[in-house]
Amino acid sequence: MHRGKGMKFVGDSRVPAEKKPNIPKDYSEYPGKTEAFWPNFLLREWMVGAVFLVGYLVLTVAHPAPLERVADPTDSGYIPLPDWYFLFLYQLLKYEFAAGPYTVMGAVVIPGIAFGALLLAPWLDKGSERRPLKRPIATSLMLLGFISVFFLTWESVDQHDWEAAAEQGEITDDVDMEVDESAEGYQIFESQDSCIGCHGGDMLGGSSGPNMFESDYDTEEVIEIITNGKGAMPAGQFEGSEEELETLAAFIANDGQSADGGDAEAEEDGSEEEAEEATEE
């Protein structure tokens, strides 16, 4: 192809009288073992791409994309974490010189200088020398940037409590849980104003009490907690007979499904839930 002065542009081109065979031509500037982009080089590149694609698919199959529980904007206790390629910025904002009153430093000034310098590199490093060792300032600044980003990312990963992070985001059973409102246990709960006051009318947690189905207590333990209280929960708030207390406790222990009376239904629900859980995992 004719290059440079007198070059014919594509829009200006005409079909040549004789068809040129598609053979590699000299790469006049750098003579050597050149080859045509199409099809020689592209075919080879595709082989590199295929190997890359296999690794990519293995990664995809081995590690499914994560999905935590649905966003709950009211859960202020959640420790946030951005995707890994923003961790360096996230970590930078934890240091004293870049946090609090100096947040502007960490959020704007330092990244601004770094990325601004990257953008303007051709004008900051104007010399014609291209070898890294012949332009020590540019090379060392880039290495410094690389090491900083690597270090910050490393520190961030190191300081993060990964177990707590996995736990706090876990999909809990109550994602699609429905309380069996026809159950005897639920009727008893509805008559207990002191329970509703903290745990909410739907038993899924309220002003100061947690979701009743989050914990894994059995009937006995639930009775124990209701009678004696636990943590901030006061003792002896239940009003009713022993039997009612037991029914309610069994209902709570059974994750809001009636434990007895309509056994068949409860079992069906249970097995369905189990099956769902199995597929979730």
Added chain:
Amino acid sequence: MLQKVYDWVDERLDITPLWRDIADHEVPEHVNPAHHFSAFVYCFGGLTFFVVVIQILSGMFLTMYYVPDIINAYESVYYLQNDVTHGMIVRGMHHWGASLVIVMMFLHTLRVFFTGSYKKPRELNWVVGVLLFFVLLGLGFTGYLLPWDMKAYFATVVGLEIAESAPVIGGFAKTLLAGGEIIGAQTLTRFFAIHVFFLPGALLGLLGAHFFMIRKQGISGPL
């Protein structure tokens, strides 16, 4: 038959020079890993583009199921992940591709930097490349919110707090991205629009400029 169709079109539209211009350029020895194995560093740019193509294709399939509103977003992703045939693979590819594209682009940037390829006459191509870097980071940031799960929501809250801390334009930038004071329904639809329309548009335009320039100037010579 195919040849005849091609000839018929070519006779009228003269399409041969279009593709010959792309196909008929020589690839010099110093960037060809078949000649020097160390030249594999020149593959990073191509692999970045390869992952970008996969991201576009997998993203197109994801939008066949994804619903960008706060009631259904999580449910649709959950359904896609657990019930749709191969949904897990498509979402997995999009998820891991987002990381791979950043890695490959980072390696490509380092290669271009350390071979001094950004120097005259290729300054403009470097600038376009850095802009592509920002666009891809933006795609990563906006895409992270879309599943609307806990980590998505709170990472966005933090990200927008950081944006808000910028002087002068901070408040404006936050409102522009969040669509209001609260991070909620408006934010999700906005991030969806940015992730699916605005940034990919910018990405394709910049990629076109990137490739046009490399084709026009040729690859930089050996060190």
